Amino acid sequence: xxxxTGTNRAPGTAKTSEQPESAEAAMLPSATPVQLVxxxxxxxxxxxxxxxxxxxxLAAYRKxxxxxxxxxxxxxxxxxxxxxxxPSSHGQEACQVAAAVVLDRQDWxxxxxxxxxxxxxxxxxxxxxxxxxxxxxxxxxxxxxxxxATQATPLxxxxxxxxxxxxxxxxxxEDTVVLALCGDGATSEGDFHEALNFAAVFHVPVVxxxxxxxxxxxxxxxxxxxxxxxxxxxIGYGMPGERVDGNDLxxxxxxxxxAVTRARDGGGPTLVEAHTYRMQAHTNADDPSRYRSxxxxxxxxxxxxxxxxxxxxxELAVLDDDGEARIAAAAEEMAASLRxxxxxxxxxxPEDLFNFVFTEKTSQLREQADLLRGELSREExxxxxxx
Amino acid sequence: MTDTTERVxxxxxxxxxxxxxxxxxxxGQAEARIAGPVTFAKALNAALADAMEADSxxxxxxxxxxxxxxxxxxxxxxxxxxxxxxxxxxxLAEAGIMxxxxxxxxxxxxxxxxxxxxAFAYPAFEQVVSHVAKMPNRTKGKVxxxxxxxxxxxxxxxxxxxxxxxxxxxxxxxxxxTVLAPATVRDAYTMLREAIxxxxxxxxxxxxxxxxxxxxxxxxxLRETFEASTAAPxxxxxxxxxxxxxxxxxxxxxxxxTAMAAAAAAAEEGRSLEVxxxxxxxxxxxxxxxxxxxxxxxxxxIAEAPGFASVASEIVARIQERCFHSLAAPVRRVxxxxxxxxxxxxxxxxxxxxxxxLDTVDELQWEDQA
Ligand SMILES: Cc1ncc(C[n+]2csc(CCOP(=O)(O)OP(=O)(O)O)c2C)c(N)n1
Numbered sequence: 001x002x003x004x005t006g007t008n009r010a011p012g013t014a015k016t017s018e019q020p021e022s023a024e025a026a027m028l029p030s031a032t033p034v035q036l037v038x039x040x041x042x043x044x045x046x047x048x049x050x051x052x053x054x055x056x057x058l059a060a061y062r063k064x065x066x067x068x069x070x071x072x073x074x075x076x077x078x079x080x081x082x083x084x085x086x087p088s089s090h091g092q093e094a095c096q097v098a099a100a101v102v103l104d105r106q107d108w109x110x111x112x113x114x115x116x117x118x119x120x121x122x123x124x125x126x127x128x129x130x131x132x133x134x135x136x137x138x139x140x141x142x143x144x145x146x147x148x149a150t151q152a153t154p155l156x157x158x159x160x161x162x163x164x165x166x167x168x169x170x171x172x173x174e175d176t177v178v179l180a181l182c183g184d185g186a187t188s189e190g191d192f193h194e195a196l197n198f199a200a201v202f203h204v205p206v207v208x209x210x211x212x213x214x215x216x217x218x219x220x221x222x223x224x225x226x227x228x229x230x231x232x233x234x235i236g237y238g239m240p241g242e243r244v245d246g247n248d249l250x251x252x253x254x255x256x257x258x259a260v261t262r263a264r265d266g267g268g269p270t271l272v273e274a275h276t277y278r279m280q281a282h283t284n285a286d287d288p289s290r291y292r293s294x295x296x297x298x299x300x301x302x303x304x305x306x307x308x309x310x311x312x313x314x315e316l317a318v319l320d321d322d323g324e325a326r327i328a329a330a331a332e333e334m335a336a337s338l339r340x341x342x343x344x345x346x347x348x349x350p351e352d353l354f355n356f357v358f359t360e361k362t363s364q365l366r367e368q369a370d371l372l373r374g375e376l377s378r379e380e381x382x383x384x385x386x387x
Numbered sequence: 388m389t390d391t392t393e394r395v396x397x398x399x400x401x402x403x404x405x406x407x408x409x410x411x412x413x414x415g416q417a418e419a420r421i422a423g424p425v426t427f428a429k430a431l432n433a434a435l436a437d438a439m440e441a442d443s444x445x446x447x448x449x450x451x452x453x454x455x456x457x458x459x460x461x462x463x464x465x466x467x468x469x470x471x472x473x474x475x476x477x478x479l480a481e482a483g484i485m486x487x488x489x490x491x492x493x494x495x496x497x498x499x500x501x502x503x504x505x506a507f508a509y510p511a512f513e514q515v516v517s518h519v520a521k522m523p524n525r526t527k528g529k530v531x532x533x534x535x536x537x538x539x540x541x542x543x544x545x546x547x548x549x550x551x552x553x554x555x556x557x558x559x560x561x562x563x564x565t566v567l568a569p570a571t572v573r574d575a576y577t578m579l580r581e582a583i584x585x586x587x588x589x590x591x592x593x594x595x596x597x598x599x600x601x602x603x604x605x606x607x608x609l610r611e612t613f614e615a616s617t618a619a620p621x622x623x624x625x626x627x628x629x630x631x632x633x634x635x636x637x638x639x640x641x642x643x644x645t646a647m648a649a650a651a652a653a654a655e656e657g658r659s660l661e662v663x664x665x666x667x668x669x670x671x672x673x674x675x676x677x678x679x680x681x682x683x684x685x686x687x688x689i690a691e692a693p694g695f696a697s698v699a700s701e702i703v704a705r706i707q708e709r710c711f712h713s714l715a716a717p718v719r720r721v722x723x724x725x726x727x728x729x730x731x732x733x734x735x736x737x738x739x740x741x742x743x744x745l746d747t748v749d750e751l752q753w754e755d756q757a
Contacts, residue, residue: 108494138525143493150525154517160483161518164490164498171446171472172495190510194483201478356528357562359586362623362670 029231033243036250041311049254054318067093067117069331082342084135091279094305098252110162110180127341136346155186159195166204185216196237205263213278218291234271246274247305422605428598434579447474449501485511499535506549520563543596545731553692558590566668568592568640572602594641625672631661634685639665649744684715694722716752
């Protein structure tokens, strides 16, 4: 492998829209979240962000519908005791789909526990993804194969890994963009700050996408920060910030697409804040009635990412009854495969406890593996003698 | 206010044989095929340079490791020789350094990071414990993290607070981390090179008080031996640093020279002490330690860290479990007290001393005292 020599800084910060604009202005997010299709399904033009064409929107809409079905099916499987826990992204599917769709094959995605739909949309086998939440093993897929990091549980830590992958890509001269996801609560963590600062200082191709769903478990955004918006934080690190309607698939594709292109062209990192809402409980262990009213939740129903895109695509006449039926069938197929996959009990291997701690087992681990093997074989033989 | 780091450097500069600025300025000087006095610091510097020369995916970064060459000058000259892509300064953020190293390792780089001082690695602890140690396990071995975390470590240099912690127990307690603590100049070179070629993450503890200790060595020969893989591996292998018959002193890192001095003093009193240099805390070499204890029947474990819930405790437990029938006396420890690392004027009361070791050896139920 060769590593390019020289400074860390890529040449000039590329700013594509109209010149001249002050550096500060270029870094500040738009006054209101970027929106391209409003909750009524009407196109609302935006000076800086073009509307993606009907074909791409239809393809993404299909993934949106499938994503919703994954969320609903997974929730049902938790209720049936088939899965240990599922942090649902119901209501946030537009962010999930856009995050996966804007990346090329060689790019990397860094998801959190809530981003199962993004990981599946990226193309990872759903059963491998759900391994974590079923409880068979921490990560069921190979991150290197899919260029999808393990779903991060400790908040904001993955953002630094994303910077590291991007920095390595830059050193190796790879054409790789990294998109890293986090929630609004995670922006209070030190690792969030360090990741953004590192990304800006090393000028690496990372897009940070905050899914601001208004709550970190029970704590509302106003108790998390008093910044004008989370996107405003970008200017403090010296990178552009942008706010986008997180329930508007079209706007997300356009805003994230631009940030990814900018990163790919050597323009450095971008911070994007998507305004969305967590429609369901944090996880099945959560009781949202303790901290928010049903009225508040219902205010978000008309903003649903699916209904507005459906209306828009029907009006555009790229979606008809037939198309809808085909999409619904694809979603059902996904749901059925999840049910089938989770219907059987996982086969776990106790030896695996010791197999992946070090590349070679230490003598200490070999002894412990022997101990467990002995216990298990005694159990087996005692089971055999019981009448 | 004086910058604490500078003050520690001043303290280090007051140690005998501290290098003058620029003395270490030619990394990889190993070319000169002559045996001469080499400092521990120089051996580490040469190991880094040789590793970077041998493998272009090795990248060194941290705080002040570039132009300055690190506050202890261990990275001296690396940026000049290999460029800022291979050895560079980061913003002042330890979690950032550690987390970025994780991502870089995921993408084919072999990061070597410097944590400026033991106690300043704590902001990175979350990254170390939750990700560095666990990533290979979480991914069933698919994602390996060949990261080396170099930490100038432990006391005895008259440093101000937060510059002298013995943090090995935190790391040793975390499954997935290989933890090394060399004590000799030869091991400093060889073990750092082994650590850099290792497939798993390594916490590499560099005893600060040994940085300016010297040995007569031929670095070129060491490099050739290492690169020809003719040297016996050090990771997972303890060594008998001094042979003896009456009792075993088990030590690692900064405590090894103290144990050696104690054994030398005991010899003058007619007692033959064997000294085991553990070197590799994880994996731990039970075999070498137990062979010695079975032979001598008595053992004292020496470490600078506070003794409660420590690596020293672990070693004592392992000896009791494995050598019980060979023991003529309970296994004892000589460790730091269970107090925060003391200020310079008090540290000599805290550190395991030759006298404390000899007193403890005297208490090992010798027949002649019965
Ligand atoms: C470092 C850390 N602290 C605490 C937690 C426990 N925890 C899990 S999710 C969560 C809330 C996160 O909120 P946010 O970042 O807004 O993401 P969301 O769950 O809303 O998607 C907390 C506190 C954690 N996972 N990691």
